[in-house]
Amino acid sequence: MALLEIKNLSVGFDTSTGQFMAVQGIDLSVDAREVLAIVGESGSGKSVAMLAVMGLLPKSAVVTADSMTFDGHNMLTMTTRRRREIIGRDVAMIFQEPMASLNPCFTVGFQLEEVLRFHMKMDAKTRRKRAIELLQQVGIPTPEERLNSFPHQMSGGQCQRVMIAIAIACNPKLLIADEPTTALDVTIQKQILDLLVSLQAKYGMGLIMITHDMGVVAETADRVIVQYKGRKMEEADVLALFESPKSAYTRALLSALPENATGDRLSTVADFMKNEAAISGAPS
Amino acid sequence: MTEIVLEGRNIVRDYHVGGTLFSKAKTVSAVKGVSFTVEKGKTLAIVGESGCGKSTLGRILTLIDPQTSGELLIDGKPINIAKDRITPEMRRKVQIIFQNPYGSLNPRQKIGEVLGEPLLLNTNKTAAERRELAMQMLVKVGLGPEHYNRYPHMFSGGQRQRIAIARALMLSPSLLVLDEPVSALDLSVQAQVLNLLADLQDEFNLTYVFISHDLSVVRYIADEVMVMYYGEVVEYGTRDEVFSNPQHSYTKTLFAATPKSDVESIRARIARKKAAA
Numbered sequence: 028m029a030l031l032e033i034k035n036l037s038v039g040f041d042t043s044t045g046q047f048m049a050v051q052g053i054d055l056s057v058d059a060r061e062v063l064a065i066v067g068e069s070g071s072g073k074s075v076a077m078l079a080v081m082g083l084l085p086k087s088a089v090v091t092a093d094s095m096t097f098d099g100h101n102m103l104t105m106t107t108r109r110r111r112e113i114i115g116r117d118v119a120m121i122f123q124e125p126m127a128s129l130n131p132c133f134t135v136g137f138q139l140e141e142v143l144r145f146h147m148k149m150d151a152k153t154r155r156k157r158a159i160e161l162l163q164q165v166g167i168p169t170p171e172e173r174l175n176s177f178p179h180q181m182s183g184g185q186c187q188r189v190m191i192a193i194a195i196a197c198n199p200k201l202l203i204a205d206e207p208t209t210a211l212d213v214t215i216q217k218q219i220l221d222l223l224v225s226l227q228a229k230y231g232m233g234l235i236m237i238t239h240d241m242g243v244v245a246e247t248a249d250r251v252i253v254q255y256k257g258r259k260m261e262e263a264d265v266l267a268l269f270e271s272p273k274s275a276y277t278r279a280l281l282s283a284l285p286e287n288a289t290g291d292r293l294s295t296v297a298d299f300m301k302n303e304a305a306i307s308g309a310p311s
Numbered sequence: 312m313t314e315i316v317l318e319g320r321n322i323v324r325d326y327h328v329g330g331t332l333f334s335k336a337k338t339v340s341a342v343k344g345v346s347f348t349v350e351k352g353k354t355l356a357i358v359g360e361s362g363c364g365k366s367t368l369g370r371i372l373t374l375i376d377p378q379t380s381g382e383l384l385i386d387g388k389p390i391n392i393a394k395d396r397i398t399p400e401m402r403r404k405v406q407i408i409f410q411n412p413y414g415s416l417n418p419r420q421k422i423g424e425v426l427g428e429p430l431l432l433n434t435n436k437t438a439a440e441r442r443e444l445a446m447q448m449l450v451k452v453g454l455g456p457e458h459y460n461r462y463p464h465m466f467s468g469g470q471r472q473r474i475a476i477a478r479a480l481m482l483s484p485s486l487l488v489l490d491e492p493v494s495a496l497d498l499s500v501q502a503q504v505l506n507l508l509a510d511l512q513d514e515f516n517l518t519y520v521f522i523s524h525d526l527s528v529v530r531y532i533a534d535e536v537m538v539m540y541y542g543e544v545v546e547y548g549t550r551d552e553v554f555s556n557p558q559h560s561y562t563k564t565l566f567a568a569t570p571k572s573d574v575e576s577i578r579a580r581i582a583r584k585k586a587a588a
Contacts, residue, residue, distance in 0.1 A: 068497045069468070183361075212360040212524050217568035228587065239497050242527070242570025245577050266581060270574050283502040284572060285531035292506055293531070296499035 029056040030201055030233045031080065031118075034093040038072070038079050041087050049075040049088075051257040057233040059200060062224065064236040064248035064265070066280070068296070072257040073237050077203050081120055082110050098200055116146040119194035123206040125186035129178040135162075135189050136174030142196045161192040165222060184215035188222070195226055201233040202226075208243065220247055241284055245269060253277045315387065316486055316518045317349040317372065322381035324367050341367040343542040344381065349535070351485070352512065354519040356533035356550075358526065358565065364542040365522045369490045372520055373407040385486065399433040406479035410491035412471035416463040422449070422474055423459040429481045444481065451514075452477040453507060469500035473507065480511065488520045493528060505532060526569045530554055538562050 038050040050072040057063045065073045079090045080102065095102040098117060102110070122128045130138060139161060140154040149157065155174075162170035165188040178186055187207060194202055204223060208216035224247055227234040236247055244251055244265065251268045253261040253276060261274035272278045279296040281287060321344045330336035342364040349355045357365045370376040371383065377393035384390070385404055390397070406429075409415040416425060426445035430436050436444070446456045452473040463471060472492060479487055489508070493501040505528065511517060523529050529536060529550075536553040538546040538561065545559040557563050571577075 068499055213526070214360055214564060214568040216570075220570075228584075240570070241498065242572050245572035246570045246580065249581075266574065266577050269572065269577055280498060281572075283499045285502075285505070285527040286572070288531050292509070293502035295502040295506065297503065 028099075030059045030061075031097050031235075032056045033076075033080070033095050036076060036079060036090070036092040036095065038075050038084065038091075039089045041089070046089070049257055050079070053252075053254070053257075053259050055252065057201065057235055059233050060227075060231045062227060062234045062236060062247055062249045064238060064244045064251045065254060066238055066241065066244050066251060067254035068239055070256070071254045073254050074205050076254075077120070077205060077235065077237060081114055081118065081203070082107075083120075112146070115142060116197040117199055118201045118203065119197070119199040120203040120205065121187070121190050121194050121207050123209050125183055125190050125210065126178065128190055129186055131178055133177075134174065135176050135178065135181070139174070139189065139193055139196065142193055146197045157196070158192075161196055162189070164195070164226070165189070165192045166218075167192075184211055184219065187211065187215075187219055191219075191222065191226070195230070195232075198230060199232060201235070203235045203237070205237045206239070207236070209238070209240070216243075223247070241280060253280070314351040315348050316351045316385065317347075317355075317520070318382075318384040318387075319345055319347050319368075319372075320382040320384070321346050322368070322371060322383060323379045324364070324371060324376065325379045340542050342371070342378075345537075345539075345544050346381075347537055347544075347547065349486075349518055349520065351518055352516045353534040354512070354521055354532055355535045355537060356521045356523060356529040357537050357539060358523060358529055359539035360524060362541075363539045365539050366490055368539070369407065369488045369520065369522050372486075373405050373488045374401065375407070402433055403482040404484055405486045405488065406482065406484040407488040407490060408472070408475050408479050408492050411495050412468055412475050413495075415475055416471055418463055420463070421459070422461055422463070425463075425474060426478055426481055429478060433482060445477075448477045448481060451480070451511070453503075467500075468496055469503060472496060472500075472504050476504075476507065476511070480515070483515070484517070486518045486520070488522070490522045491524070492521075494523065494525060501528070508532070526565060538565070 033053065033055045036050055036053045037048065039046045039048045053076055067073045078084050080095065084090065092103060100113065136158055139158045143149045143154045143157055158174055159170045162173055167173050167185060167188055207223065208219050211219060220243065223234065236243065238244060248265045251263060251265050252259055253274060255276050260276040261272065268277065272281060282294045283296060285293060322342055323340065323344050324342040326339045326341055328337050328339060345368060347355065357368060359365045371378050374390065374392050374397055377391060382389055390401065423442065423445055426448055427441040430441045430444065446459060449456060449458055454470065454473055466474065493504050496504060512519060521532055533550045536548065536550050537544055538559065540561045546553055546557065546562045553562065557566060
């Protein structure tokens with residue numbers, strides 16, 4: 028049975044000009060030990076879909092789904108209190124801006140131990156030990172000293188490592204990474220991706236990678252969902268996706284990669300969709 | 312003979328970090344003796360990780376910060392803004408485009424004013440002329456005259472970057488410094504902006520200094536590549552030289568870190584994963 032299974036998820040936002048549908052009828056499933064990448068441009072609803080799973084959307088959002096089960100629990104009918112217990116422990120999320128997702132007023136150690144206190148009910152001594160162990164696992168040198176550092180004293184890459192440490196603190200079954208490396212340099216990006224994938228393999232987690240970067244998809248994913256304007260365009264194994272993309276939109280995305288440039292111009296998704304519409308006569 | 316628009320000779324930039332009660336004053340060298348030349352109509356890409364001094368160098372080239380020592384020549388004329396006043400003519404020659412189009416546009420300024428301001432400050436053009444030129448520029452960068460009276464928040468990231476490009480081009484510069492112009496943008500928008508930059512380079516015979524850490528973009532756009540590491544140039548050559556035969560270990564690390572999206576690499580990765588499982 029799949030770890031997370033979502034059928035026909037839609038998310039709408041009430042705006043002054045009527046309801047805006049950010050996600051329209053997405054089906055999605057992730058198995059334990061699987062890396063699923065959700066790829067799309069900004070505004071494609073890839074983050075919103077995952078925030079809906081986490082219950083992190085504002086009240087103005089209307090979430091509907093035929094079913095949403097995580098590890099046998101029905102997430103739709105669950106009480107808020109029950110959801111709070113699962114989120115952070117069994118499902119954890121890493122966000123794009125590591126500097127912005129850590130609280131600048133508290134030390135790294137405090138924020139790391141907070142999770143352990145809340146979810147694992149550990150005493151102070153065990154928490155300390157576990158926090159040091161976690162920082163070691165994510166590759167932060169001299170973890171004992173680092174526990175007393177504030178986020179601004181660390182680099183972006185190190186902050187992201189701390190975020191990962193917080194996310195894996197309770198041995199989650201599912202880790203959702205929302206553009207985890209977009210704010211980072213290539214060399215640091217490589218390190219963070221390697222770290223995520225190795226942790227995923229070591230603990231047998233399910234991992235959902237939300238990204239707009241086809242390079243990140245190629246380096247990490249087992250299976251890929253391509254999303255565009257709130258709809259699923261294609262779902263395929265990573266190799267099949269890059270070898271023979273079925274949807275026109277995926278082909279457009281791949282041809283927009285600078286390394287796939289033919290001649291002087293890059294083809295853009297806009298050009299592509301225009302041609303597509305002209306061929307099929309579909310309204311754009 | 313080709314014309315050399317920009318030349319740097321042993322440019323150094325030091326920052327003095329003032330001492331406090333608890334620490335001694337120290338000097339940080341952000342750029343340690345960098346030399347290069349760029350020909351008219353060509354693109355020099357400066358590559359490196361954050362903190363390597365590539366943006367500091369960009370600011371020196373744009374005459375925002377002075378160099379501590381070394382010579383900067385634009386159109387063959389030496390400039391040192393620490394000593395000389397910059398004339399409007401000098402200002403017009405170099406313009407910069409920043410990474411974050413959300414931070415580089417004043418939210419309270421209409422697009423028309425954004426585009427008119429460089430003309431207002433550096434030329435004697437009348438309001439009507441400024442308006443006319445701004446309208447023309449909007450069309451050139453793929454926007455329309457109807458955008459003239461709108462505010463920055465009404466635009467997407469890609470559109471804002473077009474506006475920033477339009478503003479930089481208002482004074483018809485010969486040299487454009489692009490400081491990570493597409494790294495805040497999505498893949499498909501990135502492609503549009505890169506195409507626009509290529510078109511504009513052809514049309515106005517512009518010279519670009521393209522600062523980036525994304526090697527796939529650099530490979531696409533650059534004629535010459537300079538790799539910086541901790542303020543020093545570790546590799547400098549034509550694009551083909553650097554990409555086909557990187558010499559320095561840092562350049563090799565950079566190449567190794569760049570995600571590979573060809574089918575062969577994916578197949579190899581999956582095979583490795585299967586073997587490990």
